[in-house]
Amino acid sequence: MRIDTIEDVETGLEALLQLDPRLQVIRDYAGQLPLRRNPAGFESLASIIVGQQVSIASAAAIWARFKQHIDPLTPENYLEQGAEVWKLTGLSRPKQKTFQHLSAALIGGQLDLPSLTTMPVNDAMAKLTAIHGIGPWTAEVYLLFAEGHADIFPSGDVALQEAVARAFGFDSRPSAKELSFLAKDWSPWRGIAARLFWAYYAASRGKEAAPVMSVM
Template sequence: MLRISNIDDINSGLDALVALDPRLEAVRAIAGEVPLRLTEPGFASLASIIVSQQVSTASAKAIFGRFSTLVDPLTPQGLLAAGEGVFREAGLSRPKQKTLLAVARAAADGLDLDDLCRLDAREAMATMVAISGIGPWTAEVYLLFAAGHPDIFPARDVALQSAVGHALGIDPRPGEKALIRLAESWAPWRGVASRLFWAYYRETRGRDAAPPAGNPA
């Protein structure tokens, strides 16, 4: 199965998307650089995505910076041994605390987050959402950035909904179900389409709304 692993893959995907949907040529021109945003798979990358849920990019980076300093190395074993005080010091909400602990326990019990990236996307999604607190958005973003899956589009992402609505003149902006249907026409390059619209959002709104995932490229 194809993986998005370098900037040439991004450019190939963008060329294919424009051929599939000529409207995206203008979106590409405005978006400018479309980053790879690939990160090493593993617990730290998934933790950074969990931390970024429902907060601004700046807040997520600050909280994750504190958290990764307090739990060093940031591994499942390190977190389970650290105690709950680190969550309060980092500024993490109670639901995120529970999710991080659930992931750490699953990993300690044998879940291999690296091997997960080699699975078919549907199988990997099913495995991830079975963990308490892990929803589709978190699983999708992990598989996009840590596994390089080429055909995942996190339609629940508000920034993507806003960017697609603005770029394609859809008012009000498409919701999750409408965006899922719309993105079907961008298969098998929906993973590149998501990066394209996050880049478009950055250029039109003046801020980066793509979820952080570890230290993306």
């Protein structure tokens, strides 16, 4: 199963509510679920890496400089620009190294992003997290919003942890491990459950709540 259109979101949501009727109240509060899809490829993955562990505002500023200085935005051009240009983008040294490793893997064929679309999730995750600096959250968000995988729930995402805690009346946010266990009940539509809880979080806070990929 894949999530490529808003119709896929609606189909998945209907199936999800049948799996767990408790979510109907959350759905009513959250309102319309967005598709939030971006084209698969280097640019989408790059935007997620840029946004790791920084605020949405900071990510947007760095991303703008990144696209300005790495133009065209390709793995080959990233490596060609070198350390002085990388510094101008505002990227931290660890992220500069991540892009070095990612670019080299793409150019050398060790990583083929188009193939991740039809690859089993676990295999796709393994391919991405084998790249130095790409962790589970980055891989999950990319596979969910760029490759269209339907059964992914980024349990390490703080907004999702907070949303689930609020929705179910927990005293504190569940850990990534605890949330991953809870999310098993929403398989094979965990990607829809993630969209639902992000929408719920946004509605409860009265502002946008989504992975940093939305800076594109």
